[in-house]
């Protein structure tokens with residue numbers, strides 16, 4: 001039987017953003033692999049095998065015979081995803097070739113060196129939040145700008161260009177927009193990044209784009225650099241922004257957990273891992289079987305698409321002790337899949353962790369009486385967005 005799964009399939013119950021909805025839970029508990037019909041902005045509507053159990057999601061991600069780059073058409077029209085240089089568009093040696101060029105920029109050591117810049121951005125945005133006063137929207141004033149400004153520093157995007165970058169990035173990740181709007185917006189994103197790359201080629205800056213151009217500029221076309229630059233911009237912005245917003249909401253809903261993150265530095269690392277697991281903000285991951293395969297003794301045919309729900313996997317029985325839908329910042333961290341797994345595991349995960357580990361405690365310490373300006377029932381979610389999140393979060397203190 002094929003079940004229609006709304007986009008994004010990782011939908012949560014109304015007014016409860018912290019667990020999968022009942023339909024997804026039911027599909028996970030089904031002993032058969034469910035065949036679903038869904039859609040995403042890159043592929044449009046498509047049929048897929050839905051994988052919801054933790055071990056099986058990890059197994060697929062670890063197996064190179066499930067390919068990621070199947071939809072990429074190098075000679076087709078350019079869109080947000082159909083662009084050379086985007087790591088998720090490649091498999092095997094081609095993927096390794098591009099990934100190696102970028103991974104030097106994201107080593108633990110290089111990311112640690114970014115901590116003072118992240119702290120400065122967080123402090124500046126907290127000043128802005130205080131100046132805006134009670135009633136300010138946490139997403140607009142803090143959760144959105146922090147990761148955007150960090151990525152802009154990383155890519156060497158000048159201050160005066162950042163508003164335009166934010167606007168285009170928001171359009172690019174809003175699946176509610178028409179294809180025409182998306183194509184128009186992508187053309188503007190590509191034009192901006194192309195211009196930045198030409199400036200950086202003339203005078204490489206002290207940032208990852210400048211570094212990439214210095215070390216690999218001769219081997220990479222402008223087209224490939226546009227893909228790399230824009231994919232980092234998009235992948236590293238909405239995800240972290242959404243994590244800051246939803247994490248704040250989850251903590252405000254549970255004052256005991258909030259107090260632990262605010263007052264006890266020793267819980268910070270574990271709290272961020274727990275929030276990454278619980279909230280699972282990334283969209284479902286998609287792969288395509290390159291040959292006939294088996295998953296848990298059940299067949300997956302060559303050419304079949306596979307849709308991996310990390311949200312459902314993270315909320316299944318047995319992954320964590322106790323209730324998986326309850327936030328427990330002192331829980332022993334588990335090896336979750338919030339950043340994926342295997343060859344395509346998130347290249348920016350150390351940076352994402354750094355931002356969350358700095359931003360969340362800093363927010364709660366600067367505004368110890370932080371609360372929602374309206375009740376929990378008034379919170380609006382970005383249900384149609386590729387990356388799940390809170391649309392607006394008016395706060396008071």
Ligand code: HEM
Pocket residue numbers: 068087088089099151231232235236237239240243281282285286337338339340341343344345346347348349351352
């Ligand atoms: C909390 C924040 C983040 C989450 C939850 C997240 C999640 C993910 C996931 C699940 C994947 C794997 C996709 C797949 O296998 O299909 C991924 C890949 C990727 N992420 Fe992230 N990400 C985050 C932050 C970032 C940041 C900050 C950057 C860059 C600055 C970034 C850049 C990338 C890139 C370039 C890839 C593709 C890697 C490859 O294909 O080899 N992400 N991310």
